[in-house]
Amino acid sequence: MKLVFAIINKDDAETIARALTEQGFASTQLGTTGSFLMADNVTILIGVDEERVHDVISVIREQCHSRRQTAAPGSGKLFGRAESSLEVIVGGATIFVVDIEHFERV
Numbered sequence: 001m002k003l004v005f006a007i008i009n010k011d012d013a014e015t016i017a018r019a020l021t022e023q024g025f026a027s028t029q030l031g032t033t034g035s036f037l038m039a040d041n042v043t044i045l046i047g048v049d050e051e052r053v054h055d056v057i058s059v060i061r062e063q064c065h066s067r068r069q070t071a072a073p074g075s076g077k078l079f080g081r082a083e084s085s086l087e088v089i090v091g092g093a094t095i096f097v098v099d100i101e102h103f104e105r106v
Contacts (some may be wrong), residue, residue: 001100004046013042016063064093
């Protein structure tokens, strides 16, 4: 058994959750905040048998999109220098897969 953590942009959360459900995967969503842009993200947790991990990652990859965003000035310093507008690419997904030592449904 594996646990897949997928940190995604909140704009992709509903689409990914729907696609996971259509493929038979149960998931839990947690609202999270990224530290770089202080933007709202969603962390999706999916418990899955080891042989289906690739299927979960494929669903996320197909539904998760990158986009350009301008980081507005005014939040202080960025990388130790005075902050000005900065265009960054946001979205996509950061995925972690960890072993589950014990699983029990009560």
